[in-house]
Amino acid sequence: MKTILIFVSTLDGKITKWDNPNVKSWSSKEDQDSFDKLWVNNRLIVLGSKTFNFDPIKPSPDHLLVIMTGQPSNYKKYEVSGQLEFRNDSPKELIKHFEKEGYEVMLVVGGAHIATSFLKEKLIDELWLTIEPKIFGTGINFVIEEKLDINLELISCKSANKQGTLFTKYSIIKR
Numbered sequence: 001m002k003t004i005l006i007f008v009s010t011l012d013g014k015i016t017k018w019d020n021p022n023v024k025s026w027s028s029k030e031d032q033d034s035f036d037k038l039w040v041n042n043r044l045i046v047l048g049s050k051t052f053n054f055d056p057i058k059p060s061p062d063h064l065l066v067i068m069t070g071q072p073s074n075y076k077k078y079e080v081s082g083q084l085e086f087r088n089d090s091p092k093e094l095i096k097h098f099e100k101e102g103y104e105v106m107l108v109v110g111g112a113h114i115a116t117s118f119l120k121e122k123l124i125d126e127l128w129l130t131i132e133p134k135i136f137g138t139g140i141n142f143v144i145e146e147k148l149d150i151n152l153e154l155i156s157c158k159s160a161n162k163q164g165t166l167f168t169k170y171s172i173i174k175r
């Protein structure tokens, strides 16, 4: 199974503007359209409980949304089996489980804690990062403050609009 990490960040690596979790308040229309397309075209989507809590996503038969949390029992009221599931699995266990179920692609859509826990175990195959030409100075970085040493290789980079929003794709070098 291919695991793809998706983020939109500023030039200074922020995935939130200061302490505001509403990403759509600053990301470009082009990024939002591209994210919507990704959402439509992928079934298995994984995110952290903090990202979910900011904007609880509605279940849909078109997707299996997996929320990673240490306390799945707190989310019973949201749970819809096969559509919106809350799991207390490690990233490795999660990948193994869904590989067995026959999934070919897993989108990991944040936030920073979840991204870091996958990245540090080298469980991400590609990073698809939109870079907005903005600098916020403070906000959440797309990885948390930990010692990491991850090398990536650029697959593609294209300018999405006049202002210079960049759609980048990197593969993670695992050697």
Ligand SMILES: NC(=O)c1ccc[n+]([C@@H]2O[C@H](COP(=O)([O-])OP(=O)(O)OC[C@H]3O[C@@H](n4cnc5c(N)ncnc54)[C@H](OP(=O)(O)O)[C@@H]3O)[C@@H](O)[C@H]2O)c1
Pocket: 006, 007, 008, 009, 014, 015, 016, 020, 021, 022, 023, 047, 048, 049, 050, 051, 052, 054, 068, 069, 070, 071, 089, 090, 091, 109, 110, 111, 112, 113, 114, 115, 117, 140
């Ligand atoms: N710009 C973007 O593209 C983008 C994308 C996504 C999110 N965001 C922003 O990112 C912020 C949230 O990021 P975040 O880093 O604070 O939270 P997060 O990564 O969304 O969620 C972290 C939480 O997930 C749970 N968890 C379960 N298993 C875990 C594991 N293996 N490793 C780490 N956490 C695990 C823990 O909570 P419990 O166990 O207590 O449930 C943990 O506190 C929001 O402000 C959101 O708007 C931005």
